[in-house]
Amino acid sequence: MVNRLFAINWISFFLWFMLISFVIIPFGGVIDMSTAFVTPLLITQALNLLIDTSLPIIFRRETLRASKLAKKIMKANPAETLLALSEYHSSFENLLSQSPSSRSLAFETKIELQMMTPIRIPYLEEALEVSIPTLEGFENQNYFMTADDVLEESQLPLYNAFPDYLRMVIQYGYVVMFSVVWPFCAMAAFANNVIHIQNSFYKLVLLRRRPVPRKANSIGQWEKMLFITLFLAIFVVVGLICVSTGELEYFISECTALERFNGKDFSMGPEFSCLSISSRFIVALVLEHVAFLIVYMLMDFISDTPASVRTSFERKKELIRRAICGQAAPTTPKSGSSGIQIHHGAKSFETA
Template sequence: MRLLAFWGLGVSVVWGFAFLKSWERENACMQYEWTGKLHVKQIEYRNKQFYGESRLNALTGDVELVYSGWRRLPKYFCVFLFMLWQMLIMLVLVASWVTIYEILKATYKESHIFSTQWFLILLEGCVFGFFVDVVQWNMVVTKMGALFTHWENYRTEEQYEKALIRKLFLLDFLNYYTWFFSLAFIFVIPGLGNYLTNTFNHMFFGDAMNCCFGPYVNQDGSCTMCPVGDKDATCIECIGFFTFDRHHVDLSAMFVTPIVITQLLNIILRLVAPILVRKRRENAQARADTRAQQCVREAGSMKILGSLDYEDQKESQFGNKSSSRYLEYTPTEIEVLNKKAREILFDSEQDTYDPYDDFHVLTVQFGFTVMFSMLWPLMPFACFLINSVKSRTDGYRLCKTLKRPIPRRANGIGAWNSILTAYAYIAVIVNVLLICISTGVLEFFDETCVSDIQHQLEKQGKTLDDFVFGPDFGCLHIAWRLLFILLLEHLFVAIAYVSMRHVPRVPRWIKDVMSARENKFKGLLREHELDLFPPNSSSGNEGSCDNGKSADAGSDKSSMSSEACRIDVKGLVSFEGNASSVTNRSIRTSSSQSSPSRSISIDPMTPLSRAPSDAEFPTSTGVRTKAREKLARQWSDGSEN
């Protein structure tokens, strides 16, 4: 039991944050290998469904659609009400699941593997997992989340995706983790599970809040004690079917269903359902093709060809050779062509790939792993095996059952990275609460508490190996538990935060490469600063070149163009073959046959205000080269003539 505490904190604090930091570094490596840079501006795609009021932008002078933020406040409130409704539904489902679990435990005493109780509890978990993961999530939660996000009306697709991901994150907690949080922090704590059970019996069946149920009822129907309120008070048996026994709730067995059974069911449904739909459609199309071929054979190909108007080939459907040749194929060849055509048509009609489902599954698995590995130590290995199978099935699903997605550049996984980070920090708090309150692991660090637990188990004919997770508040007071919670939670959250802040997200070798590239670029600028940016004088523009020649505003234009400065930038080549550009507005690259080194031709810049001509040619930068000025003058002279 003591090792479980170290295992849970090790997975949540060490592995969880190490995984996130390693992904950040890997993402930086992929960005650099793909673009040669780290901070690439992501393209913002406009939301086609965005609407608003047309207003004039005072800065740009363009008419833009504007949607006030206060209009989303009532919509946020509706989302909040929907989330409360979802949480209530999940609590009722959990209470129903626990009730059925108790009934099966009481009805079928044999609990070994492959027994009747084992099969029925497994079937119950499959049905509940199917409803929560498939029906509740895919048919209700995701659709309502997309509906609310569309209703909130965001300008860009990036804003829409971030808002949707935040909703999915909150709904995950209310849809998936309500089950486990209620089991881990309500049902296993003495008194809270009884109070919640009586609350549901009171709400749905009108029972008194102190009615007895399950383990508090004798065989004759009388109550041994009241589960809520004064233990010596008089109470009657509950009419409602909700029941609960804390000693039967095994937290280690509660996670087999959602992790193993539910995930496997989800994989099978996502893979098998599209294949069955595709086979059904292909068979229907094959039957239609067979009937069409039979009609052609019965009517006769020559009669069909003879009825066509060969004189007007432009209007005839079979007027060209390639179309009329279709009737000359054998049935086997026609079936091959039809099969290829069916594949093309089916691929074009497939559903568009939606990454939210895959990210949702991965984030849920990450949350289970970092938050509840202490309750079921095999959780990481089960997730690894499931993902190994899922990687192959997802490959088939993406290639065979979904439409090819349109590629878009992205700098990473976006808001999902923040969701994973939030899961990691929440997992630290959850593991501390599990150690100090829910599981009873904290008691095993006190020899007196261990002796008390062993003595209580010996009365029941059991040993410490039969210990069921649950706290003993009589041995360790709640005040000490709260003190340990505050100390451990602050300590491990601080360790995780410091490690995430001080471990760099960019590998050292990338920093060295980019620093060397930047130093070379700055060195070249310092070396040729006067050539690139010649100083201005009162009489005109002056500049100096490597050959010692100077150019001023009164010199001849032809000599200026021929006296262009040459800079050897052979060394200005970035690592891995990427060349660095100095500046586009003042430098243009030229090649020289006599010298193999790379060179840049520099033309002195002439400010518009000091141009020797009276004609004004405005530019965006306010300066232009002699070559541009010459072209502008030629264009001006030609337009005047």
């Protein structure tokens, strides 16, 4: 499912930029690459950020305003409120065939009043005869939740991490693929992500149901999506350099001697009159192999685990092996530290 959704979103986000880069600019009219890329990128990111940030805040404020207004009306007119509640329940008496007929208005009123009563931990402990651990040192000791608030929070939608993962991978794709066109792409993505993280905190705390913490060893399928984006970015960057942007022409004297590259009317785009398509293909093939070699070397030489963690892990494995075999472990004396005795049968040894 993640693979399909990622493929659909990747096409919807980047198809426009691919058509501009490899169809319109090489074989169509003259288009400024900076304008064609930067303007849609900034507008798209700004609109997404505005929607993700503003709409949840507006919905939250309107919900709180309506809730406060309802509570104010209930407190100002308790008699009318109870009368309205009685009429509300009586209108559904015919539909509730399984409800007991002996249920009186006083019982219904008592339930509604209890729903508006704050939940206090001491009352629960006394009623349930249990000790409920609470957070000590909480600054706002006057904060409490009513039963309505608890029920309302339980009906909130679950937090879905898929949009956040997708947004980060798309941002990563923008940076690795189109920084060759606009060098400030990484800065724009960083600013967008900083604001989006704060918005995610607000959404997770106030607008979603409290998530259950779960242990995860990795980000799952999204790690594969990052690798796929990286490998696709190699072809895109090589294509932008050799075909679309005209950056390859600056390394050839015949191309730089043209008036287009020295005048005021310069625009990013290829010049096929001084460099043929076959030559561009050969250069692109060489650059692609070099890029894959660099990526392979980085992935092979740079470990996922820090050196300190690997050293500690290997030492623990060695201690376990020696404890099982009954051998003495080598000690590394340290000033001011006392050893820990590890006993194995009749033998024992110390660890630093």
